[in-house]
Amino acid sequence: MPAASASPFALPDDIIYLNAAASGPRLHAVNAAAHDAVDQSARSWAFDIEAWFDHIEALRALAADTLGTEPAGLAFVPAASYGIAVAARNLPLGADRTAVLLAGEYPSNRNAWMVAAERDGGACIDAAPEAGETWTDAVLRSIDDRTAVVCVPPVYWTDGAPLDLHAIARAARDRGAALVVDASQSLGALPFDFDGIAPDFVASAGHKWLLGALGFGWLWAAPHWRAHGSPIEETWLAREYRESFGTASPEPLPPYRPGASRFDAGAFARPVDVAMATAAMQQLSDWTVPGIRDRLAALTGHLGERLSAHGMAALMPADHAAHMCTLRPPAERLDAVAAAVADAGIVFSRRGGGLRIAPHLNVDRAQLDRLVDVLRAAL
Incomplete structure (x- = not known):
C-alpha cells in the first residue's frame, strides 16, 4: 500500500x-484487494462459505449506502448490458409499441430494445435534438401514447451532455411507460435520486466511475420488480437454497431470496471481483x-x-x-x-x-x- x-x-x-x-x-487499494483475494482463493481448503455470504451482503449494503438506496434494491450483474437485458425481459414492448432511446446511444443500452422490438412487433424511436433543443427536449417530444419504455442515461455517453431524468420520468409515467436508466457514465460520480426519479430499472458498469473491476456491475430494481420480476437465469444463490444446499433437491422449488437478489447473475460472487468492488466502494464512501x-x-x-x-x-x-x-x-x-x-x-x-x-x-x-x-x- x-x-x-x-x-x-x-x-x-x-x-x-x-x-x-x-x-x-x-x-492502490483495489489492486491490493485483488492480490489478497487471489492469494486467499488458492487456499480452497480454508474457504468459509458462510463468511463469504456475509462478505457479499456487506458489499451490497455498502454500495447501497454509498449510492443512496437500500440493499434490497441492488443486484450483482457482469455488465450494464446484462442489466438492460433483465429490464427488456420484464418490460415487453408489445405490437405497435415503442421504446424511446437516444440517437447514437451506446450499444449496451440499445441492442436489447432493438431485439425486443423485432421480436414483439414494436419499434425503437431515436430521439435526436433539433436546432435549439436539448436531449431532454428530444426525449419529451418523442414520448407518446405508443411509448412502452423510455431507456435513457443521465448523461450522453460521448460528451457528458445532461438529461433531466425527473422531467423524463414524469412524462413517461403520464403515458403509462416504464423508465430504464443506463447510469454507467454517472453512477459514482453524480448523485442519483432513486426515490425521486422512481425508475423501473437502473443498470451500471462497475469499472468506470465506480472504480471497480471490469465484468462486475450493478442493477437496481424498483420495489415491484424485486417482488415480481423474472431473472434471465436461475442461479442457486438467487433462491432460498442455503439451508438445504447439499441435500436432495427441494420440492417445490424454493422461493427467490428477498429483494433484487433474484436478478443476481450466476457466478457473480467471484472472490477477486467482489474484493475489488468492496475496496473501491469503501473509497467512494469515504469521499462521498x-x-x-x-x-x-x-x-x-x-x-x-x-x-x-x-x-x-x-x-x-x-x-x-x-x-x-x-x-x-x-x-x-x-x-x-x-x-x-x-x-x-x-x-x-x-x-x-x-x-x-x-x-x-x-x-x-x-x-x-x-x-x-x-x-x-x-x-
Missing part, C-alpha cells in the same frame, strides 16, 4: 489520465458521491476557465455534466489536435467528433493546464 501522503491512484507519473469514462483510474461531484465540477470548471482565458472557449460546449465534457476542435484540425494531446502523454477517448475529457480525482489543475498548453500549440 502507498504511504498516506501518496496518491491513492496507481498511475505512472508520466501520463495525465483523463479517461475515467472508459475505465476508471485504478486505486456529492463530494466527488463537487470536486470534479471544480476541475471541469477550471478547464473551461483556462480555455476561455486563452481564447479557446468555443472548444468546450457549456452544456456538460460536472464530471465529463468533450472538446471540439475544428474538424480539419481534429486529427492533428488528437495526435498532439496523445503524444503529450494525455489519455482521453475520441468520441463523437471530439476529445472526451473525463477526469477523476487523480487529476489536478496543473495537469489540466498542461492540456490547455498542448491545445494552444496544436491549434
Whole structure:
C-alpha cells in the first residue's frame, strides 16, 4: 500500500489520465484487494462459505449506502448490458409499441430494445435534438401514447451532455411507460435520486466511475420488480437454497431470496471481483458521491476557465455534466489536435467528433493546464 501522503491512484507519473469514462483510474487499494483475494482463493481448503455470504451482503449494503438506496434494491450483474437485458425481459414492448432511446446511444443500452422490438412487433424511436433543443427536449417530444419504455442515461455517453431524468420520468409515467436508466457514465460520480426519479430499472458498469473491476456491475430494481420480476437465469444463490444446499433437491422449488437478489447473475460472487468492488466502494464512501461531484465540477470548471482565458472557449460546449465534457476542435484540425494531446502523454477517448475529457480525482489543475498548453500549440 502507498504511504498516506501518496496518491491513492496507481498511475505512472508520466501520463495525465483523463479517461475515467472508459475505465476508471485504478486505486492502490483495489489492486491490493485483488492480490489478497487471489492469494486467499488458492487456499480452497480454508474457504468459509458462510463468511463469504456475509462478505457479499456487506458489499451490497455498502454500495447501497454509498449510492443512496437500500440493499434490497441492488443486484450483482457482469455488465450494464446484462442489466438492460433483465429490464427488456420484464418490460415487453408489445405490437405497435415503442421504446424511446437516444440517437447514437451506446450499444449496451440499445441492442436489447432493438431485439425486443423485432421480436414483439414494436419499434425503437431515436430521439435526436433539433436546432435549439436539448436531449431532454428530444426525449419529451418523442414520448407518446405508443411509448412502452423510455431507456435513457443521465448523461450522453460521448460528451457528458445532461438529461433531466425527473422531467423524463414524469412524462413517461403520464403515458403509462416504464423508465430504464443506463447510469454507467454517472453512477459514482453524480448523485442519483432513486426515490425521486422512481425508475423501473437502473443498470451500471462497475469499472468506470465506480472504480471497480471490469465484468462486475450493478442493477437496481424498483420495489415491484424485486417482488415480481423474472431473472434471465436461475442461479442457486438467487433462491432460498442455503439451508438445504447439499441435500436432495427441494420440492417445490424454493422461493427467490428477498429483494433484487433474484436478478443476481450466476457466478457473480467471484472472490477477486467482489474484493475489488468492496475496496473501491469503501473509497467512494469515504469521499462521498456529492463530494466527488463537487470536486470534479471544480476541475471541469477550471478547464473551461483556462480555455476561455486563452481564447479557446468555443472548444468546450457549456452544456456538460460536472464530471465529463468533450472538446471540439475544428474538424480539419481534429486529427492533428488528437495526435498532439496523445503524444503529450494525455489519455482521453475520441468520441463523437471530439476529445472526451473525463477526469477523476487523480487529476489536478496543473495537469489540466498542461492540456490547455498542448491545445494552444496544436491549434
